Amino acid sequence: xxxxxxxxxxxxxxxxxxxxxxxxxxxxxxxxxxxxxxxxxxxxxxxxxxxxxxxxxxxxxxxxxxxxxxxxxxxxxxxxxxxxxxxxxxxxxxxxxxxxxxxxxxxxxxxxxxxxxxxxxxxxxxxxxxxxxxxxxxxxxxxxxxxxxxxxxxxxxxxxxxxxxxxxxxxxxxxxxxxxxxxxxxxxxxxxxxxxxxxxxxxxxxxxxxxxxxxxxxxxxxxxxxxxxxxxxx
Amino acid sequence: xxxxxxxxxxxxxxxxxxxxxxxxxxxxxxxxxxxxxxxxxxxxxxxxxxxxxxxxxxxxxxxxxxxxxxxxxxxxxxxxxxxxxxxxxxxxxxxxxxxxxxxxxxxxxxxxxxxxxxxxxxxxxxxxxxxxxxxxxxxxxxxxxxxxxxxxxxxxxxxxxxxxxxxxxxxxxxxxxxxxxxxxxxxxxxxxxxxxxxxxxxxxxxxxxxxxxxxxxxxxxxxxxxxxxxxxxxxxxxxxxxxxxxxxxxxxxxxxxxxxxxxxxxxxxxxxxxxxxxxxxxxxxxxxxxxxxxxxxxxxxxxxxxxxxxxxxxxxxxxxxxxxxxxxxxxxxxxxxxxxxxxxxxxxxxxx
Numbered sequence: 001x002x003x004x005x006x007x008x009x010x011x012x013x014x015x016x017x018x019x020x021x022x023x024x025x026x027x028x029x030x031x032x033x034x035x036x037x038x039x040x041x042x043x044x045x046x047x048x049x050x051x052x053x054x055x056x057x058x059x060x061x062x063x064x065x066x067x068x069x070x071x072x073x074x075x076x077x078x079x080x081x082x083x084x085x086x087x088x089x090x091x092x093x094x095x096x097x098x099x100x101x102x103x104x105x106x107x108x109x110x111x112x113x114x115x116x117x118x119x120x121x122x123x124x125x126x127x128x129x130x131x132x133x134x135x136x137x138x139x140x141x142x143x144x145x146x147x148x149x150x151x152x153x154x155x156x157x158x159x160x161x162x163x164x165x166x167x168x169x170x171x172x173x174x175x176x177x178x179x180x181x182x183x184x185x186x187x188x189x190x191x192x193x194x195x196x197x198x199x200x201x202x203x204x205x206x207x208x209x210x211x212x213x214x215x216x217x218x219x220x221x222x223x224x225x226x227x228x229x230x231x232x233x234x
Numbered sequence: 235x236x237x238x239x240x241x242x243x244x245x246x247x248x249x250x251x252x253x254x255x256x257x258x259x260x261x262x263x264x265x266x267x268x269x270x271x272x273x274x275x276x277x278x279x280x281x282x283x284x285x286x287x288x289x290x291x292x293x294x295x296x297x298x299x300x301x302x303x304x305x306x307x308x309x310x311x312x313x314x315x316x317x318x319x320x321x322x323x324x325x326x327x328x329x330x331x332x333x334x335x336x337x338x339x340x341x342x343x344x345x346x347x348x349x350x351x352x353x354x355x356x357x358x359x360x361x362x363x364x365x366x367x368x369x370x371x372x373x374x375x376x377x378x379x380x381x382x383x384x385x386x387x388x389x390x391x392x393x394x395x396x397x398x399x400x401x402x403x404x405x406x407x408x409x410x411x412x413x414x415x416x417x418x419x420x421x422x423x424x425x426x427x428x429x430x431x432x433x434x435x436x437x438x439x440x441x442x443x444x445x446x447x448x449x450x451x452x453x454x455x456x457x458x459x460x461x462x463x464x465x466x467x468x469x470x471x472x473x474x475x476x477x478x479x480x481x482x483x484x485x486x487x488x489x490x491x492x493x494x495x496x497x498x499x500x501x502x503x504x505x506x507x508x509x510x511x512x513x514x515x516x517x518x519x520x521x522x523x524x525x526x527x528x529x530x531x532x533x534x535x536x537x538x539x540x541x542x543x544x545x546x547x548x549x550x551x552x553x554x555x556x557x558x559x560x561x562x563x564x565x566x567x568x569x570x571x572x573x574x575x576x577x578x579x580x581x582x583x584x585x586x
Contacts, residue, residue: 039432054438113524150429154471157478162458165481166492167499169429174503178510186514195525 007208008231014078019204021071022136028064030180032057037173065147072140093123093224098134102127121219128190132182139179146172286325287312315391328354328390348383355384362451369453387413387450406443407434414444424484442470447483458482 011019032051035044036058051057082088091097105127108120125133146168149156153165191201196217203209211231214222225231289295291312296305315321320328330350356363366372366384374381401409410431415422425431425444433441447466448454456463458480467474482492489497 036429036432036436039435040426045436048436054433054436054441110520113520115524153481154473154475154478157481158473158475160477162478162481163493163496165478166485166489166496170489170496170500171503174507178507181507181511182514185511186518189518189522194521195528 006211006231008211008214008225009207010203010209011207013207016205016207018071018075018078021067025064025068025071026179026183029061029068030176030183032061032064033176034180037176062151065144065151069140069144072136072144093221096125096130096133098127098130102130121223123218123220123224126218128186132187132190135179135182139175142171142175143179146175284325286310286329310391318392319395320391320393327358330354348379348385351385351390352383359384365451366453369451370455371453382417401439401443403434403437403439403441406439406441406446407431409445410434410443418444421484424486427487428483428485430483440470446470 031047035047035051036054038044039048048054048057051060083090089095091099101123105120105122108117111117112119149165149168150172153162156162156165156168191197191204192199194201196213211222214225222231226233287310290308290310293309293311295308297308328351330353352363362384369381371381372383375383410422410425422444430441430443434443446469447456447463449466454462454466456466456479459476460479463479464474464476467479471478482496485492485496489500
């Protein structure tokens with residue numbers, strides 16, 4: 001935190017913890033899984049021996065999977081609590097659900113890329129942040145389910161035909177590569193290399209965003225916060 | 235007093251020896267010769283009592299009969315043979331019917347040499363032979379020699395000890411690739427992309443290779459959903475059920491020989507993978523070009539300022555020297571200074 005700046009708390013400790021767990025378990029799984037998928041490539045051997053063989057890598061992979069899915073389940077409970085007990089609004093500027101503005105923002109962003117307009121005035125969650133959030137749901141559903149099926153193949157075989165183990169392996173591998181590719185090329189760009197945040201947007205770890213930064217990065221939200229009296233205008 | 239007379243038999247004192255002393259000496263002498271003669275004759279004798287290696291132990295020993303394909307080596311590596319499980323067996327235990335009447339030391343001309351080899355193996359390994367005999371491989375061998383015989387899988391002179399259940403991953407992998415895979419190339423190429431073989435290739439020895447599922451001599455034609463297959467899987471997957479065995483080991487990479495559902499899933503997810511990544515990367519790229527242009531703009535302005543700064547420094551030094559000249563003209567004390575220093579064009583310097 002720099003002295004003499006005003007900050008707005010954007011993420012609670014729970015948000016930060018849950019992102020941290022997701023991040024570390026994702027990296028752990030992404031470093032132990034692919035060597036098995038690409039076992040005949042030269043780098044896979046080296047990477048496997050780094051982990052101490054298939055057995056150890058498999059162990060790490062499963063521990064990571066366990067924490068990741070745990071993180072996800074806790075998040076579902078968190079959502080349920082907020083929606084059912086706290087009666088949080090499901091749609092609106094504070095919601096992570098997609099709404100019409102996201103499409104307009106996307107169009108605005110593309111226009112801005114080609115100098116055809118101003119940068120859109122974003123609300124609390126930009127569309128790419130929402131996309132990353134929902135991608136986790138899809139990823140956990142696909143990779144998690146198929147992963148558990150492969151983890152306990154004979155149990156799977158008791159409920160469905162063994163051919164679904166072949167299917168599970170296809171899904172597990174393809175979706176994992178998709179997730180890794182997305183994180184590397186899109187998520188890391190948005191949170192590290194964008195001009196507004198270079199070399200890194202620390203908000204997901206500190207929870208706090210400088211108000212001055214908010215003002216130009218998420219202008220619509222800034223205006224709303226000022227309107228609602230949550231922050232003092234600069 | 236001499237109690238004992240040489241040559242007296244039995245000796246006095248009641249001690250009975252088996253043979254009279256003269257005979258004992260002879261026995262000893264003969265025994266010594268028997269024990270040491272082979273040793274004196276060198277290790278060659280111990281390894282090769284039949285003397286086959288005198289000719290076949292020479293690395294350059296080739297078949298003298300002219301052959302359009304070039305000479306065939308008849309060399310047998312004595313060290314490697316010695317290290318094999320049969321290192322203590324005489325050559326003739328396998329090469330039956332060989333006689334040392336060179337040059338025609340041929341086999342029983344009526345019999346195929348490979349058939350002799352099977353019979354030899356059978357004579358000492360009847361159980362394995364019985365298992366083999368019932369297999370499809372044996373049937374195929376007797377039909378038209380297409381199936382493997384003992385030596386196709388085990389080799390001949392360098393057969394190693396089998397470590398059932400403790401085979402290394404390398405052994406399992408090379409067995410699949412070089413032994414079974416030699417004849418079942420397509421099956422190996424397909425199975426290669428499945429978990430068990432990937433794990434083996436990374437050194438995970440508990441994973442299954444061909445013979446863990448198909449047996450090595452019984453040569454089981456497994457079918458999904460059959461009791462036999464369940465039994466094979468249960469060796470390592472205790473909870474295996476019939477349903478489990480519908481897992482397919484031998485699908486090709488594009489899943490063309492699979493149930494259409496597998497192929498559909500495969501096509502859907504590979505398409506999804508490509509489309510999503512392409513869209514994501516394209517979006518990021520156009521974002522990047524915008525920002526690159528912005529950065530270049532800033533860089534340009536920065537460079538402009540840098541040039542301005544350099545020019546300002548230059549001007550400042552000119553001004554300083556002018557001031558110095560003015561000072562010397564006033565006092566006239568500085569000897570080397572002044573003179574006709576070219577006048578700087580201030581206008582031009584401050585223009586841009």
